[in-house]
Amino acid sequence: MATQHSRAAARFMIAPSVILLLAWMVVPLAMTLWFSFLRYNLLMPGDNPFVGFDNYSYFLTDPAFQAAIVNTLLLVVGVLIITVGGGIGLAVLLAQPMWGTGIIRIMVISPFFIMPTVSALVWKNMFMNPVNGLFAYGADLLGLQPFDFLTQAPLASIIGIVSWQWLPFATLILLTAMQSLDSDQMEAAEMDGASAFSRFFYITLPHLARAITVVILIQTIFLLSIFAEILVTTNGGPGVASTNLTYLVYAESLLRFDVGTGSAGGVVAIILANIVAIFLMRMIGKNLDA
Amino acid sequence: MGRITLEKVQKKFGDVEVIPPLDLTIEDGEFVVFVGPSGCGKSTLLRLIAGLEDVSGGEIRIDGKPATDLPPAKRGLAMVFQSYALYPHMSVRKNIAFPMKMAGMSQEEQDEKISKAAEVLNLTDYLDRRPGQLSGGQRQRVAIGRAIVREPAAFLFDEPLSNLDAALRVGMRLEISELHKRLETTMVYVTHDQVEAMTMADKIVVLRAGNIEQVGSPLELYKTPRNTFVAGFIGSPKMNLIEGDIARKHDARTIGVRPEHLQVVDSGGTFTGKVGVAEHLGSDTFFHVHLDEMDEPMTVRAGGEVGLSHGDTIHLSPQPDKIHRFDDRGLRIA
Ligand SMILES: Nc1ncnc2c1ncn2[C@@H]1O[C@H](COP(=O)(O)OP(=O)(O)OP(=O)(O)O)[C@@H](O)[C@H]1O
Numbered sequence: 001m002a003t004q005h006s007r008a009a010a011r012f013m014i015a016p017s018v019i020l021l022l023a024w025m026v027v028p029l030a031m032t033l034w035f036s037f038l039r040y041n042l043l044m045p046g047d048n049p050f051v052g053f054d055n056y057s058y059f060l061t062d063p064a065f066q067a068a069i070v071n072t073l074l075l076v077v078g079v080l081i082i083t084v085g086g087g088i089g090l091a092v093l094l095a096q097p098m099w100g101t102g103i104i105r106i107m108v109i110s111p112f113f114i115m116p117t118v119s120a121l122v123w124k125n126m127f128m129n130p131v132n133g134l135f136a137y138g139a140d141l142l143g144l145q146p147f148d149f150l151t152q153a154p155l156a157s158i159i160g161i162v163s164w165q166w167l168p169f170a171t172l173i174l175l176t177a178m179q180s181l182d183s184d185q186m187e188a189a190e191m192d193g194a195s196a197f198s199r200f201f202y203i204t205l206p207h208l209a210r211a212i213t214v215v216i217l218i219q220t221i222f223l224l225s226i227f228a229e230i231l232v233t234t235n236g237g238p239g240v241a242s243t244n245l246t247y248l249v250y251a252e253s254l255l256r257f258d259v260g261t262g263s264a265g266g267v268v269a270i271i272l273a274n275i276v277a278i279f280l281m282r283m284i285g286k287n288l289d290a
Numbered sequence: 291m292g293r294i295t296l297e298k299v300q301k302k303f304g305d306v307e308v309i310p311p312l313d314l315t316i317e318d319g320e321f322v323v324f325v326g327p328s329g330c331g332k333s334t335l336l337r338l339i340a341g342l343e344d345v346s347g348g349e350i351r352i353d354g355k356p357a358t359d360l361p362p363a364k365r366g367l368a369m370v371f372q373s374y375a376l377y378p379h380m381s382v383r384k385n386i387a388f389p390m391k392m393a394g395m396s397q398e399e400q401d402e403k404i405s406k407a408a409e410v411l412n413l414t415d416y417l418d419r420r421p422g423q424l425s426g427g428q429r430q431r432v433a434i435g436r437a438i439v440r441e442p443a444a445f446l447f448d449e450p451l452s453n454l455d456a457a458l459r460v461g462m463r464l465e466i467s468e469l470h471k472r473l474e475t476t477m478v479y480v481t482h483d484q485v486e487a488m489t490m491a492d493k494i495v496v497l498r499a500g501n502i503e504q505v506g507s508p509l510e511l512y513k514t515p516r517n518t519f520v521a522g523f524i525g526s527p528k529m530n531l532i533e534g535d536i537a538r539k540h541d542a543r544t545i546g547v548r549p550e551h552l553q554v555v556d557s558g559g560t561f562t563g564k565v566g567v568a569e570h571l572g573s574d575t576f577f578h579v580h581l582d583e584m585d586e587p588m589t590v591r592a593g594g595e596v597g598l599s600h601g602d603t604i605h606l607s608p609q610p611d612k613i614h615r616f617d618d619r620g621l622r623i624a
């Protein structure tokens with residue numbers, strides 16, 4: 001089948017989509033790189049002189065940058081811990097045969113279908129609001145002082161909201177993995193005298209290792225660029241307490257109209273994401289090999 | 291010690307009674323085989339003994355002690371599954387060590403038992419491999435090794451050889467029999483292959499739809515099947531069951547003659563028919579003979595070199611003392 005001729009034809013046929021995809025990727029990347037070396041502020045029209053690495057040194061020495069890095073990592077790690085831990089727990093529970101699992105499964109999955117902005121707004125106004133929120137009401141009932149989540153613990157609150165959104169994803173992936181667990185193995189372990197805990201630790205967890213790896217890799221990609229939840233809840237504040245890298249880039253380029261520094265920040269973010277990716281693949285990628 | 295008694299043990303799945311109340315005693319050191327057609331409840335019965343399934347009624351005793359409500363691990367039994375059920379992420383060594391690790395045995399003791407089991411089962415070279423890197427027969431041996439090191443009161447096997455090819459099956463059959471001779475531990479073995487049952491068992495339990503049809507040694511079942519079901523199930527090829535006038539001549543509803551108890555004679559004989567398919571096995575030849583008075587062909591075992599071919603007329607006469615007679619309910623007439 002794959003003759004010289006048909007291969008040439010195939011290449012010719014897929015060329016347009018490959019070129020389009022490349023252009024789609026390369027052009028913005030090249031422009032971002034180019035802008036990051038210019039003094040380019042929308043508030044100061046005129047020519048945009050080439051300034052070398054000035055934008056980078058400005059962005060990297062900004063005190064907000066360090067805070068943003070720390071916040072980004074905290075956000076990613078925090079959400080990963082909650083969703084993977086909770087996801088394993090829920091998957092193990094939902095894999096048990098019990099009454100109404102169908103409905104419960106759909107309910108568990110549903111947060112994933114809600115748009116990030118919407119869910120963040122719901123959390124902000126209906127749950128975490130110190131005056132009208134459900135939590136404030138609960139605290140009130142117990143005679144406690146309402147807690148202003150988004151002011152007093154902004155990053156933790158955002159971690160909570162994002163975890164709520166991503167928990168279904170982790171649960172779903174891990175649940176499908178649970179269902180491929182051979183019941184004979186569990187029974188063999190039971191006969192071998194393994195307690196429920198040992199069975200979980202020695203049989204279930206190793207079986208889930210690959211699915212957990214997939215969850216961590218996919219979620220990390222998305223969690224590095226969390227933005228909407230921050231924008232609609234805290235606006236990165238108070239101060240920079242809940243500013244992550246993505247939000248900092250946005251603040252630089254669109255709030256201060258500084259395209260040059262924003263672009264430099266974007267490039268820094270890309271490099272950082274790649275470092276994290278390499279690090280992750282080194283650390284847990286071996287789980288993906290058969 | 292491994293004496294297992296079942297008293298009025300019953301199992302229902304919802305409203306479906308898979309095992310009606312049954313009594314059975316398995317003596318210490320015995321090799322007991324459960325046989326029966328697919329779906330008759332062999333696995334279910336084994337799982338009831340193992341404790342992987344709860345009984346719906348009745349009592350299970352192991353060495354005289356009530357075990358009905360004991361969890362599987364506390365019954366002191368080891369099970370070998372049809373799918374082997376090895377732990378795929380652990381090496382062979384860790385697989386075998388797992389029950390001992392769960393029992394909190396010291397490392398030296400574990401190592402000693404592992405090397406002993408590996409030696410018995412020819413697994414020494416494979417101890418550091420994963421189950422995925424082993425052949426079917428080797429996996430089966432690992433599963434047996436994992437059972438041996440627990441030194442159980444009894445071994446339970448659920449069709450352990452059905453995933454192996456024919457040659458390997460014969461080999462493993464011998465190995466398991468050998469192991470039984472050496473360990474002298476009770477073994478309960480489920481199979482639907484009656485050759486396995488005949489060759490390995492001290493005692494065969496024939497099941498049909500959850501009922502015990504007959505219990506006895508292989509030769510007892512072969513010589514004196516209690517009813518037509520057992521008669522048709524034990525023996526290969528199957529016993530010929532004949533109804534009608536011929537049976538009535540023997541004062542029975544049905545008579546049974548095994549293929550090996552029919553003789554080809556030159557003329558006369560009790561049955562006369564035409565040769566259908568002939569199966570030449572070298573040592574033996576099996577003829578399927580079509581009789582006028584029967585719908586189903588009759589199977590005959592003849593010597594290796596009988597010069598009959600398709601369409602020839604054949605005369606048969608059964609050995610008179612090897613005719614089994616059954617009454618209206620299919621029960622043996624003594
Ligand atoms: N969990 C279950 N729920 C409902 N019915 C079941 C269940 N397990 C087994 N059965 C039924 O019980 C009967 C006996 O099943 P079992 O697995 O013991 O048969 P078996 O003799 O081992 O057959 P095979 O030789 O095919 O393995 C079957 O009719 C089966 O449909």
Ligand SMILES: [Mg+2]
Pocket residue numbers: 332333334449
């Ligand atoms: Mg079965």
